[in-house]
């Protein structure tokens with residue numbers, strides 16, 4: 001596959017330390033991860049390319065477990081204003097808190113979030129999501145020419161699911177607009193800092209004007225659940241509801257849409273696995289888990305900030321320091337996963353880090369799994385589906401936080 005990054009170490013000229021991120025915008029993980037995992041210290045110093053902040057990077061499974069399970073390494077502190085960071089701008093519209101998770105936690109609504117994304121809630125949407133995947137795939141069946149599986153399958157499936165389950169009835173223009181703003185903001189490069197902040201501001205203004213309407217609209221979406229529960233527990237202000245909607249957009253859409261695209265490419269790259277899934281649909285849940293382990297999504301890393309001095313595998317992380325954890329590197333650690341770059345249906349081994357670990361384990365994991373399962377079922381039911389280009393010729397958007405191809409050319 002193509003690599004958009006320079007395999008030579010991007011080093012900070014002042015210190016000789018690697019700069020981060022590694023610019024691996026395609027599905028090919030940067031070789032720096034493997035090199036650091038094999039021969040670097042368990043917690044490696046890196047420098048943010050964009051802010052010059054000095055950070056620590058974790059690439060090993062065992063170290064990541066330790067970091068993500070230590071409450072002294074705090075996600076909220078890492079997201080607070082002024083914290084060292086690896087992205088060019090702070091991810092908040094000016095004047096907002098920019099941490100919908102902390103807002104829900106403090107409003108005593110963490111359980112409502114967990115419940116609203118829990119098994120019962122997801123079961124309510126499962127049939128619709130499967131039918132939507134089948135319908136989109138069916139519409140492609142008559143095509144004799146090449147089509148774009150991203151634009152015609154993965155993206156509308158992810159978009160429709162986000163509308164129906166998270167945000168409420170957005171029309172197509174609203175969906176497109178929100179996604180455009182998210183694409184401008186949630187990236188390392190390819191837009192100016194002013195444009196990134198403007199995108200975050202536009203998203204915030206949009207939800208300030210529309211979150212209450214969306215929450216009140218018919219449907220069983222999460223924003224409605226949160227708004228209704230808050231009415232009983234003490235109403236969230238319009239400002240707070242807007243921040244919650246922003247959280248659902250930012251955490252729920254670019255992740256799901258990018259991941260569906262990446263997972264489609266992984267699957268179509270393994271026709272023997274698709275044939276096996278076609279013969280034996282009971283393998284589908286294990287395919288979903290292996291996709292979550294194998295297919296890289298984030299081009300950056302999760303972060304935690306030390307609230308006091310913490311020892312991690314022999315390194316002192318000083319109070320105020322930020323540790324980055326690359327879930328992608330951890331998911332390809334050969335100490336944890338035998339032959340980690342191979343895609344193996346029915347793989348045995350420890351839990352993957354596709355949804356993180358510990359206190360901040362992705363609360364949307366059930367919904368995301370349901371969506372990925374619907375995609376895998378649709379592909380497994382149509383083993384004639386093929387990539388129309390070599391995987392290395394797929395072009396990827398450069399600089400996005402969450403990898404996404406420009407298109408997935410496919411045919412029958």
Ligand code: HEM
Nearest residue numbers: 101248251252255256259302354355356360362363364368
């Ligand atoms: C394939 C799709 C998805 C993937 C791969 C994914 C992955 C992740 C990961 C790795 C984390 C942990 C971040 C950390 O430790 O700092 C996370 C957190 C989170 N995810 Fe997801 N996610 C997906 C979809 C969703 C969806 C659909 C939602 C729905 C709203 C969602 C909501 C969240 C939230 C709110 C958090 C923050 C939790 C916290 O800080 O306590 N995610 N996700």
